[in-house]
Amino acid sequence: MDPVLEQQVEVPPRGPQKAARGAVSSRSSVKRRILVDRIARRLVTLGGVVIIASILAILIVIGIEVYPLAGQPAVTSGATSTAAGGGTPLAIGVDEYVETAFIADGGGITLISFKSGSVLPSPSLAGLGSARIVSASPAGRGVFALGLSDGRAIPVEVRFNVSYIESGRKVEPEVVAAAPLAVDPSKRPIERLAHIVGPDGAVTAAQLGAREIILLSVKETKALVGEAKREESRKTLSLPSQGEITALAIDARGDNLFAGTSMGEIVSLGLREETEPEVTRLGREQDETAPSITALGFLNGDRTLVVGDAAGGVTSWQVLQDAGGDRRLTRIYKFVSHEGPVIAFAPSRRDKGFLTADGSGAIKLHYATTGKTLLDVPAGGAEDSAAASLAALSFAPKADGFVTADAAGRLSHFRLDNPHPEVTWQSLFGKIWYEGYEKPEQVWQSTGGTDDFEAKLSLTPLIYGTLKGTFYALLFAVPLALLGALYTSQFMHPAIKGTVKPVVEIMAALPSVVLGFIAGLWLAPMMEKVVPGLFLIPVVVPVLVLLSLALWRLLPTPARTWVRPGYEVVLLVPVVTLGIWISLGLGGLLEAALLSGDYRGWLLRALGLTYDQRNSLVVGFAMGFAVIPIIFTIAEDSLSNVPQHLVAGSLALGATRWQTAVRIVLPTASPGIFSAVMIGFGRAVGETMIVLMATGNTPIMDWSIFNGFRALSANIAVELPEAPEGGTLFRVLFLAALLLFMMTFVVNTVAELVRLKLRKKYRYL
């Protein structure tokens, strides 16, 4: 077009001015028209691009949110302080923002600022007197105790008071020391110490000498009037072991005291009632020489005990019921070993992570839920060789870093980037040995009542639930939809097709929340009453249909002509209604006669199945409403589009209508039917509201049709609003969405490709 226009322009104006102006304006108008046309073309193409972009965007956005789950933890070294100079540190701790730290050493507690790297003016401990501090209990959470050289112990708490002022945040440390406890009347130095403030008061366990432990419990009862009552009880324990005590730990509830020995034994002593001390050996075999235990401590939540030994081994243990019903200390996981003896242990206060360090200064980060060692900080990570003499270790309260102290009292801060430690391939899909469980299991339980709750994020029960719901829905929907589609496309009179197809479309349009509501609140209680009858329907209704056909054929011909072929369905609606009614009645009778009137009792006795009111039977039926119309429409479409000459040919050769339908039409259209079932599958997999409302949403793994389940989709709908953005649960839920997307994407793409191929095939037939 353009060359023609150029030519026109070059022709000199011959006519009057007007015409020339006309030509000019026409030229600009043509240009404008072409411009508009081009813009429109771009815009429309953009419309197509937007579609692809949105599918890609869904994939990418969800992928971006999921990706950090796969990230590896990383450590970077931060500030280092000057040495406190009080000798070997016994315990260290740091505030939430890693601005201020404290060191407990022989002479007292020293406060150190990480901001300036210098020692802050530190208060002296009032009760210390002339004694030296010789031991300390782990300073991880709140109150800990310092053991003195004269047999006393001082419970201490270092509080970091945070206030917000004009220029920002201000952290002020405060050392709160309680009155010293006279643990050992004979004033021997305390070798080792464990101290907790449990629900029944403070409990202090102090090791004096190689094998002796003094247990001091202080109970303070606050009376409404008058002074608080203070009760002290002291007990001396001796261990039933040849080895020396090398480590002590008490759980925060005050249930048990655990002592590690130089013979590699863990001795467990019940604190609540008088029980025989129980000895567990670290080695598996009885005669195996086990290395000395060098570190012992509880993780956040005080259920998992971590043991480090002289050979560098790190293991986690829990008190579990064994087959005989006894509670025994059981080994859960073995972590990656250190090269030298484990000398320090520090639990995270946020999750089930913990750090261990060996004498060379190498630090490892482990995660107790998954049994994985996440990170390895080799010795000398902090430039100079001072780190080689690591003496104490502490996790930052927010679990975003940790602090080490060397023998000279020099503190080093390490920043830790470890947002999703609890997620591994194994914890998402495989079996994990959770706290309090008797064996490794696949569990979904994302939130709990307490802060130290161990999140259980196995997606397997949810995938299982999704597939279970889909299976029962398809079991119900596929036969009905395909029978209906075959009838509608091949045998139905065109006159009533015009009514039936809109009805099916209406069925497709029913909002799933309506189906879910009816299924959950109306259908589930109704079905519960007539379960045996429901299982008779697939038998009774077909028999009744056949019976009515036989009766129909007995009728004299004139009577039969008022229903033309293709109208059978009208005749059958009352028959099917009657069939359902008979089945339900018969079910009641059968239940009374064979199942002694109580099918639930029978299910439990004969099959060992329990019956939930909201179960897969209800879901299967309700989801049928959502899936039947989809399968019906697509299958009907491909069945009716089978070229008519094939059908005509078959009928002309003398085949019956049924033979033609089954041998000619069905095989030709089978790819279409396949794609119909696939798309139905996709719909059932992603259905949310029905499964949310009509199942009990219990994440159990059980194929029973009488139990509920929890599906991926319903789980997302319930938990995503509560999940904090960027947290592990949030990302795992995105992963669940990604799984759903993948499932439906594959299914839909395959179905679409099959249909495209079928369309091509019809064109050539």
Place this chain on the structure above:
Amino acid sequence: MSRFWKSGDPFIWLTAGGLAFSLLMVAGLILLILANGLGFFWPKDVVLLVMDDKTAVMGQVMDREEIPQPGAPPETPKKYRIQVKQGNRDIYGQDFTWVDESRIARRERPDDAIVIERREWGNFVGTLREVREDGRPVAGGGDDGWNALEARLPQAARLLAEIRRIEKTEIGAVNHAQEKIRLNLKKLSAQGRGEGPEAARLKAELGALQTGYAEMETALGAAKKKDTTSVVAAAVGGQEKELPLTQVVRAYRPNAMGSGAKAAFYAAKVWEFVADAPRESNTEGGVFPAIFGTVMMVMIMSLVATPLGVLAAFYLREYAQQGPFVSAVRIAVNNLAGVPSIVFGVFGVGFFVYFVGGSLDRLFYPESLPTPTFGTGGILWASLTLALLTLPVVIVATEEGLAAIPGGLREASLALGATKFETTWRIVLPAVMPSILTGLILAMARAAGEVAPLMITGVVKLAPALPLDSFWPFLHMDRKFMHLGFHIYDVGFQSPNVDAARPMVFTTTLLLLGIVLVLNLAAIVLRNRLRKKYALGTL
């Protein structure tokens, strides 16, 4: 016998049976919802059940069911129990009670039984004792009291409306203005101008508002003082309750009502349902905010989905050269149609709410952070999510329409020298308009019924304010909203009082189903007309 099978008819009948079953399912469901949803507002008679131990229950009979007798021999006579809505939750602890029929000694329908719908604590069922003004009785029980009560109710309603107006509209406006000034001050201090003249002006304004606020408080107190009329009624056990009339939504004596009065009552209740806000944690009152939220969300969604869908359809049918890219677009469209709705919701959360919304907050609303403005679920994000979800519906319908337009039309237009765009704009678009409309209607129906993605992108069980109000900028796209479908889920499954909520849920279901079905039927009718039109070639 073998001829019976060989004819193939048994199989044909079996396939027909399968279809009949599916059709019965649809019909049964719709009938069920109609039966349960329509009857709820009809005033039921109040019965007084005197039991064999002389205790009595008064209330409306809601349900009757067989008492299961497991293990009993088949000839045992069946036993039944009835569910009575006895109201008076504040006295009895629960609205509903089950009564064993065999224990009922006597049933009565006392003419003077009165049902009072209260703003709190559900219904009161009992008999009228007294009407009081300023604590002095002005009328006793019986017809006399009833007339006195009826005469005073409209005035009480006006008083309540006055109190509400002051509380919501006037004090609400002051609160809104104060919040705005507070945010502006925060913004100024963030810019380091926290002490300048501008800040001083704002602070002065804040002071002025404070005075205005105090005045309104006085007006409110005065209005509340006028609330002196009360009614005393006795429950069946003899306990008396004094209720201020402003606490009464309506009172009626069902046993004394004729059919006409009942029909009027029914109409009033239906109107309340459609036009009023919910009460009693959504189990009473109306669903107006939910209707409003649904309509609004569907409208915003349509504004986005229609142009995009139409463009995509035009691309596929009119502009694109067949090739791998077009195949990819088609597969994408089919996938968009097949991706579970909850996945769209998750995408909405990740992209719209946290990415786009979060960025908007950081750019334009830093003064109110960390409280998110757009960085949390809201009507805009929910609408956009649903627009994506319904895009394929518009595309498919438009494509179908484009395919039906005879190619000759386009060729004629092009032959006359029109550009491609002119042909599309002037010839194809008008012809395909009805198809676009069909697609739009179907998309609206789909969006109105969809709940799962909304649950995570901005629907709430009770929204404090509608997304549209009298404060600048009038349309608040960042607000959370209520939705009919979510209302069903929430009231039906999260409500503490399921028995009381169930009829309400059925009615809401009926409303939602009605909307969706009407939209769908409209689309079907429109499409059938179109098909006929093109089939006859009248274009």
